[in-house]
Amino acid sequence: MNSEHAVIVGASHAAGQLGASLRQGGWEGRISIVGEEAIAPYQRPPLSKAYLAGEKHSDELLIRPATFYEKSGIDLVLGSRVTGLDCRAKTVTLHDGAIIPYSKLALTTGARVRTLSLPGHDLDGVFYLRDLADVDSIRGFVGPGKSAVIIGGGYIGLETAASMRKLGMEVTVLEALPRVLQRVTAPEVSAFYSRVHGEEGVRIITDAAVDSLEGSGSIESVKLADGTSLKADIVVIGVGVMPATELAEAAGLAVDNGIVVDEFARTSDPDIVAAGDCTNHYNPIYDRRLRLESVQNATDQAKTAASTLCGKLEAYHALPWFWSDQYDLKLQIAGLSQGFDRVVLRGRSDSGRSFAAFYFSGDRLLAVDAINKPKEFMMVRRALTTGMTADPGKLADEAVDIQQAFA
Amino acid sequence: MPSVTFISHDGREQEVHVPVGTTVMHAAIDNGVSGILADCGGACSCATCHCFVDETWTARVGGADEVEAQMLDFVIDPQPNSRLSCQITITDELDGLVVRLPASQF
Numbered sequence: 001m002n003s004e005h006a007v008i009v010g011a012s013h014a015a016g017q018l019g020a021s022l023r024q025g026g027w028e029g030r031i032s033i034v035g036e037e038a039i040a041p042y043q044r045p046p047l048s049k050a051y052l053a054g055e056k057h058s059d060e061l062l063i064r065p066a067t068f069y070e071k072s073g074i075d076l077v078l079g080s081r082v083t084g085l086d087c088r089a090k091t092v093t094l095h096d097g098a099i100i101p102y103s104k105l106a107l108t109t110g111a112r113v114r115t116l117s118l119p120g121h122d123l124d125g126v127f128y129l130r131d132l133a134d135v136d137s138i139r140g141f142v143g144p145g146k147s148a149v150i151i152g153g154g155y156i157g158l159e160t161a162a163s164m165r166k167l168g169m170e171v172t173v174l175e176a177l178p179r180v181l182q183r184v185t186a187p188e189v190s191a192f193y194s195r196v197h198g199e200e201g202v203r204i205i206t207d208a209a210v211d212s213l214e215g216s217g218s219i220e221s222v223k224l225a226d227g228t229s230l231k232a233d234i235v236v237i238g239v240g241v242m243p244a245t246e247l248a249e250a251a252g253l254a255v256d257n258g259i260v261v262d263e264f265a266r267t268s269d270p271d272i273v274a275a276g277d278c279t280n281h282y283n284p285i286y287d288r289r290l291r292l293e294s295v296q297n298a299t300d301q302a303k304t305a306a307s308t309l310c311g312k313l314e315a316y317h318a319l320p321w322f323w324s325d326q327y328d329l330k331l332q333i334a335g336l337s338q339g340f341d342r343v344v345l346r347g348r349s350d351s352g353r354s355f356a357a358f359y360f361s362g363d364r365l366l367a368v369d370a371i372n373k374p375k376e377f378m379m380v381r382r383a384l385t386t387g388m389t390a391d392p393g394k395l396a397d398e399a400v401d402i403q404q405a406f407a
Numbered sequence: 408m409p410s411v412t413f414i415s416h417d418g419r420e421q422e423v424h425v426p427v428g429t430t431v432m433h434a435a436i437d438n439g440v441s442g443i444l445a446d447c448g449g450a451c452s453c454a455t456c457h458c459f460v461d462e463t464w465t466a467r468v469g470g471a472d473e474v475e476a477q478m479l480d481f482v483i484d485p486q487p488n489s490r491l492s493c494q495i496t497i498t499d500e501l502d503g504l505v506v507r508l509p510a511s512q513f
């Protein structure tokens with residue numbers, strides 16, 4: 001072991017991968033992962049899915065067992081918040097005043113929930129959902145026959161609704177926009193999810209304006225601007241996240257809707273890389289800068305960052321992909337649909353539970369939302385990675401094998 | 408504890424021991440076996456945990472369900488003994504299982 005010390009701030013998807021990839025890439029110095037949460041890196045996606053529904057135990061969430069870090073010579077410094085970063089002295093300060101010197105630093109601080117300052121937001125039983133601790137608290141308020149109001153009809157809100165239905169609860173989802181998933185999908189996909197949630201017994205209210213959260217001590221109801229009052233034993237707010245950039249900003253690193261990094265995950269400081277939800281990076285497939293919130297991005301960008309720290313520059317060029325599980329719906333998304341001007345459907349979205357929506361900009365295929373259509377997802381992932389083109393007419397015809405629609 | 412042996416595409420063997428109930432994917436990740444990526448953490452959504460079950464074990468391991476089979480059609484170099492390793496759970500009957508890993512996951 002040499003005297004170099006790589007310090008990774010944050011201990012989640014990106015951090016765990018970065019540490020593991022540093023060792024695989026031949027980093028011989030010390031590696032420390034410093035994280036605010038008291039637990040080793042764990043899978044966040046199941047929090048709103050199997051874990052909330054009580055189908056998974058917290059032990060099963062760990063991405064790698066504690067012994068992995070020991071064996072790999074990676075120090076986990078958990079339950080520790082980094083409060084200061086001095087790029088000139090090359091040190092970070094922890095909440096308890098401890099100062100840790102680094103030779104190389106990696107910021108994997110992820111994202112924090114966007115909060116709402118509604119009247120009553122501090123009542124018992126009102127939650128955000130980002131960390132394991134959040135869900136452990138939420139689980140104290142769930143149970144058959146209880147009423148839940150979910151504020152926000154994005155993936156996390158809808159997954160939470162589905163999990164709570166599984167638990168036998170009465171669930172209402174409030175969406176401020178005219179349709180759920182409005183920012184991320186085509187109208188057909190939104191309509192599909194609204195229909196299925198309705199069939200499963202969830203009430204969805206769109207164009208909803210929340211006026212206040214009511215209760216004495218604990219939440220009792222949610223009041224809408226139109227006067228409607230909804231009974232609530234629990235409220236979960238899922239209205240998006242913001243990149244955790246305070247440390248980077250205070251230290252004077254370039255920040256613009258995320259910590260600005262180049263294709264090698266380097267920040268504006270040559271000794272500091274960043275990866276995951278906290279970064280704003282360039283994607284060559286879509287030729288624009290992006291901030292993504294996905295495990296794929298956290299994992300793949302962490303690998304790039306680790307290579308960079310090991311002195312091997314490998315540009316980040318992965319295809320974004322994402323998934324979401326609700327009820328018996330397995331949604332897999334390959335690519336990014338933003339900027340589409342046309343949607344081609346394969347299968348029916350207005351009945352049943354399986355179809356794919358292909359997003360085009362002109363002739364160019366941008367992305368697919370595949371619901372219980374794993375072949376379509378796999379095919380598009382391959383096509384977008386290898387630059388194949390798609391024939392919209394064949395895509396729309398389920399009688400044509402999906403492979404025949406690509407050239 | 409049951410053992411699982413991973414054989415990389417270039418012939419390197421790695422034997423690991425894992426508790427009953429662990430998936431083959433976790434057996435690899437937990438022990439730093441490279442060649443399995445497991446981006447989705449076992450949700451059967453990513454197909455980056457593809458492996459080939461050694462022919463002497465395929466009958467005991469069993470086949471893929473429909474979703475898994477559809478994803479397997481599109482992995483690199485699919486074979487009749489292809490499986491997604493996150494969908495195989497280790498039991499006492501599978502003690503000594505041998506799986507081979509592909510050169511690339513995608």
Ligand SMILES: Cc1cc2nc3c(=O)[nH]c(=O)nc-3n(C[C@H](O)[C@H](O)[C@H](O)COP(=O)(O)OP(=O)(O)OC[C@H]3O[C@@H](n4cnc5c(N)ncnc54)[C@H](O)[C@@H]3O)c2cc1C
Nearest residue numbers: 010012013014036044045082109110111276277293294295
């Ligand atoms: C409920 C839920 C469901 C999701 N479902 C999916 C899904 O199905 N598919 C998918 O691809 N993605 C999903 N995501 C998104 C995915 O979890 C994130 O993209 C991923 O966790 C990003 O990883 P990260 O390491 O960049 O950041 P994060 O996971 O946000 O981790 C950052 C960590 O850094 C710590 N930290 C921050 N600042 C400091 C500091 N100053 N000092 C010390 N520690 C600090 C935080 O406490 C946190 O633990 C989901 C997210 C949630 C919350």
Ligand code: FES
Nearest residue numbers: 449451453454493
């Ligand atoms: S780990 Fe993703 S499909 Fe197996």
